[in-house]
Amino acid sequence: MSYFLLVIIGLITGSITSLVGASAVTLIVPALSMLFHVDAHTAIGTSLFVDIITSLVVSYSYHKKGNVELKSALWIAVAAVIGAQFGSALANNTKGATLSGLFGAFMILSGVMSLRKQHKHEQKPKQPLHFKHEWQQILVSILIGLGIGVISGIFGAGGGVMILMALIFILNYPMHVAVGTSTLVMAITATSSEIGYAIHGHVDLLYGLILTVGAVIGGAVGAKYANKINDDVLQTILNWFFILMGVMMIAQTLIK
Numbered sequence: 001m002s003y004f005l006l007v008i009i010g011l012i013t014g015s016i017t018s019l020v021g022a023s024a025v026t027l028i029v030p031a032l033s034m035l036f037h038v039d040a041h042t043a044i045g046t047s048l049f050v051d052i053i054t055s056l057v058v059s060y061s062y063h064k065k066g067n068v069e070l071k072s073a074l075w076i077a078v079a080a081v082i083g084a085q086f087g088s089a090l091a092n093n094t095k096g097a098t099l100s101g102l103f104g105a106f107m108i109l110s111g112v113m114s115l116r117k118q119h120k121h122e123q124k125p126k127q128p129l130h131f132k133h134e135w136q137q138i139l140v141s142i143l144i145g146l147g148i149g150v151i152s153g154i155f156g157a158g159g160g161v162m163i164l165m166a167l168i169f170i171l172n173y174p175m176h177v178a179v180g181t182s183t184l185v186m187a188i189t190a191t192s193s194e195i196g197y198a199i200h201g202h203v204d205l206l207y208g209l210i211l212t213v214g215a216v217i218g219g220a221v222g223a224k225y226a227n228k229i230n231d232d233v234l235q236t237i238l239n240w241f242f243i244l245m246g247v248m249m250i251a252q253t254l255i256k
Contacts, residue, residue, distance in 0.1 A: 010214020018222030062180025083149020
């Protein structure tokens with residue numbers, strides 16, 4: 001029964017990742033901690049294991065539809081990995097909970113403002129931010145990656161959502177391209193983070209494999225249908241997702 005529950009959790013996780021590009025950490029860590037009494041470090045390490053495989057499957061599905069910007073993804077990912085090291089070093093001198101709460105408020109504001117914009121104006125098809133020179137795109141991607149990495153390193157969460165928001169609100173990517181690209185970046189950054197957890201033995205391989213089976217199925221099926229959803233509908237779903245995640249982050253901060 002417990003293994004069946006893990007598969008169900010994996011299915012839900014994969015579906016969420018395929019639709020809104022969210023990390024598996026969001027659902028799997030609390031599920032393993034509360035339902036299976038797994039310690040925090042192992043729960044995170046196991047969720048990252050699931051994240052890597054699921055994100056690769058989802059991003060590949062989006063890539064087949066032409067909805068992945070490879071160049072930006074790679075530069076953002078490399079910079080995020082580097083930035084996370086600086087963020088981790090600053091973590092001891094920064095109140096991560098405070099930063100998490102502020103980011104939660106920013107997510108809520110972004111979601112609400114974007115919803116209001118949708119209702120007031122007819123959305124034109126989004127076009128990615130145009131750069132006159134290739135080095136400009138690379139520089140912006142690196143700066144975005146560094147910022148995401150530093151913040152993620154400080155309070156240890158939110159990387160997937162922050163990548164998605166940066167692609168939507170800074171690089172102006174269409175919804176499908178933003179989700180597809182962010183999942184590829186997540187696969188790379190999750191691999192970097194997973195190495196440390198695996199070295200210290202903080203991965204439950206059996207739970208991870210069972211969760212991954214469900215997540216891969218949910219991710220593959222979800223991505224197939226997500227790629228067919230109208231951009232405007234996907235935008236609305238993402239806006240409400242931002243608001244919900246923002247509320248959860250603020251609530252978690254207040255509880256602590």
